[in-house]
Amino acid sequence: MTRLFNDPADFADEALAGFVAAHRRWVRPVTGGVVRAAGTPAGQVAVVIGGGSGHYPAFSGLVGAGLAHGAAVGNVFASPSAQQIRGVAKAAHGGAGVLLMYGNYAGDVLHFGQAADRLNAEGVPTATFAVTDDISSAPADQAAKRRGIAGDLPVFKAAAAAAEAGQPLAEVARIAAHANARTRSFGIAFSGCTLPGADEPLFTVPAGRMAVGLGIHGEPGIGEAVLPTADEAAELLVAGLLKELPDGVTAPAGNRAAVILNGLGSVKYEELFVVYRRVAELLQEAGVTVVEPEVGELVTSFDMAGVSLTLTWLDAQLEPLWTAPADTPALRKGAVAPAAAGTAAAAPESTPETEDDALPQGTAASRETAVTAAAALRAVAATVAEHAEELGRIDAVAGDGDHGIGMLRGATAADAAARDAAERGAGAGTVLHRAADAWADRAGGTSGALWGTILHAVGDALGDEERPTAATVAAGVTRAGEEVRRVGGARVGDKTMVDVLVPFADTLAAATGAGDRLAAAWDRAAGAAGEAAAATADLLPQMGRARPHAEKSLGTPDAGAHSLALIVRAVHGVLSDTTEEH
Template identity: 75%
Template sequence: MTRLFNDPAAFADEALEGFTAAHRRWVRPVTGGVVRATATPAGQVAVVIGGGSGHYPAFSGLVGRGLAHGAAVGNVFASPSARQIHSVATAAHGGGGVLLMYGNYAGDVLHFGQAAERLAADGIETRAFAVADDISSAGPDESAKRRGIAGDLPVFKAAAAAAEQGLPLEDVLRVAERAGARTRSFGIAFSGCTLPGADHPLFTVPEARMAVGLGIHGEPGIGEEALPTADEAALLLVETLLKELPDDVADPAGRRAAVILNGLGSVKYEELFVVYRKVAALLGDAGVEIVDPEVGELVTSFDMAGISLTLTWLDDRLEELWRAPADTPAYRKGALGDPEPDRDRAAATAAGQDTAAAQDTAVSDAAASGTTAVPVASDASRRAAGAVLAALDAVARVVDAHAGELGRIDAVAGDGDHGIGMRRGSSAAHRAAHDAHRVGAGAGTVLTRAADDWADKAGGTSGALWGTILRSLGTSLGDRDAPDAARVAEGVTEASAAVRRLGGAEVGDKTMVDVLVPFADALAAATAEGMPLAEAWDRAATTATAAAAGTADLLPRRGRARPHAEKSLGTPDAGAHSLALITRAVHGALLDHH
């Protein structure tokens, strides 16, 4: 288990701080993550990768020449927010455009997609690519739904090497697509991982058994089998991957492949070598020529005891890119010449202060302390902002009280971090709302400031969606008028529509949408009847509670629980349950503030 930490909520930030202090030769910190210590060469495509903490050396350890230009780093097992990704990409951009790369998880897809839109609005040409290599998470006919696991590395490496050669953005993207289409991974585990501050792992494996087809966020495997010997484990991994070849690889015989045997956190290197000797023999028997194999910890999951095997089927071009040199804190290959000096940054670093990082920190600190200017608001809107602040305080308190329960519900078929993420997001939103209210912001601004900080601190799918909910409400309420019941209902309706547009879920998919839609509909109907807001909200919250309970009978069709759908029967969706709790808590705040 993870034993060395201070405040679990600060673990990811403190880990990143220590990482940058240890690796200043390669990286410098910026808001949201790290970028190369040397500037991106003018006109070169910047490859920006990212994902949650807990997977080192992914993602920050892969920043350096020959690999990524920057990495956006989220909280533990949670995607970085769009604002963090935007910050890192802006710092990494060298004038040749940006390619955003990440594992194929709902939260990452949402946040990186939003970041791409913001970068494009800034005039930075941007493309995005999600790695989807885990064959256990979806069948060949649904390969776009697969998770990204250790196959991240060869796909990132191919794209970054192409960028290093000076290729334009569209060509770098095509390389990523080619590498992604030829990469497959499969994993097994013998125990789950334990998050900082938790007293039990996210999943357990019975004695003398192993989980097959696991994820890297503490998701349980899709099945269990008897505990194998090292040679039996190698046989399972190789045979499984050889059963599914890329469309243009009819027969493995005579083919070349990049091979990665990845340790997920607790399997020691000697054990990996014992397994790899058999992997190499089996691939050799199949006629596969192994090119520059990697054996070690490359994409981890805290202390998970498990391994995965990745095969990237190479052609001449992909082999050239796989063999290309790279120099990062955690991955080095070949030899690179000395980088061009970045004299301004070197001088700042020698003086003990990175200028760019200091500017980023100053901006963040100003926003966090509420010292940034706020739009002019009417007296009525400022009074309404007091009610918004009380509601967000109630949200933070109810989430904190139920965080453990939400984590247990989420762990049934997911990764178990919903309670942690909701606690981080709701508490950050309340702090941001308090700071904005203190300097005279109106209701709309209080909500939009809270939205940004919820998305930043929570990350993941829930962070993106709750940021969208609060921002939709803030846009509807504005800063000019005193919001009435109809205006609030209109904002909730727009939030419901925005969440469905952004996340793609509909009623019946076993997500928070199963509660948000009936809640919004009930609130709109009650206010249309002329009910006061508190009374209308009470009726809608009762509807939300019933809808959340009803999700226990549904099979998930989206998110990390989808590969383990049957396990979730009988358990409500964690996001739906947390939303129902929140609607009831807000009703209490409305009564108190009436």
């Protein structure tokens, strides 16, 4: 279990601060993460990687010459926000564009995509790429749905080495796709990990058994098997990967491969070497030539007891990229020439946005509504704090258990931002927009992106001038539902927050359309939301990290749906105590 921490909500920030203090030769802090201490060589594509905390040395430990130019670091098991990613990318940009790279998880896809959109709009040429190496998370004919696990490393390495060699952005992105197409990973675990502050691991494995096909966020395996010997574990991993060869590899014999045997946190080096001894024998027997293998902890999951095996099938293009020198806190290969370590002057440390200094003022009517909006967000933060542990427990049934911590960070930040904006004379729309940005930035993850979307949509409807009517509020909520479905891609029935947001919005619109005052209409809609949240217990997830473990979630409501139902009920308490005209 994770034993040393202060406030669990601050764990990721404090861990990053300590990492920087210990590795100043390689990295320096910027808003959202770290970049190379020496800067990005002028005219070189910057490869910026990122993801949640809890996986060290991924992602910050892979920043340095020959590998990443920067890393955006999110909360525990949650993607960094678009604002964090943008901050790191701008600090790392050397004038030739940026390639954003990450594992294929919903929150990362949302936030890195949003960051890329903003960077391109600001004149920084940016492309994105999601790694999809985990063969257990989706069948081969649905490879685009697969997770990124320890295969992140060889794919990141190939792209970064291409950038170091002076290749343009389009070619660096193409090489990333090529490396990903030839990379496969498979993992097993003997116990789950325990998040900071949690009393229990995210999943347990019966004595004498192991989980097969686990995720790196504490997601349970897709199956169980009898606990193996070290040799049996090696045989299982190798056989699983040799069953699925990438296009262009017709048989193992005669091919060359980069090999990574990765410890997930509690399986230590001597144990890994025992397993790798048999892995090497099996690959040799299959006719595979192993090229510069890596055995150690490279993509972890806190204290999870488990291992994964990764094969990247090399060709004439990928092999020199895999063997190219690198000098980072956690991975060092060959000798990096001084010039390759960074020839550009280090960019000044990036700082948070200063847009808040030019806060637009609302009309008197809108400022009154802003006070109510800020009070509603205060109630939301209090409700999330009260239920954070419960939300994490629900999320851990088939997911990674981070929903409570992420929601708490986001709601607390939104409350503070809304209160500050309201006290400075902002209208309701600006108050909600500031809260939306703060929630998305502080929470990260899928829920952070979606709650930022919800608050932005409602803020757009309220504006900073008119006193909103009940119909105005309902229209904003309806728009929020539409935007969440567009951004997140979920539909009713997928076992997500959409299963609550849509009936809530529909009921609110119907009630206000029938002439109900806002508090009464919201009460009816909150009731519908509660019923819809409970009904998600009977659904199988079709989206997110719970999808590969669909059956495990039967009987348990979706954490995002449940938190939304709790929140809209809390907001009703504020509306019922507020005069209708406000």
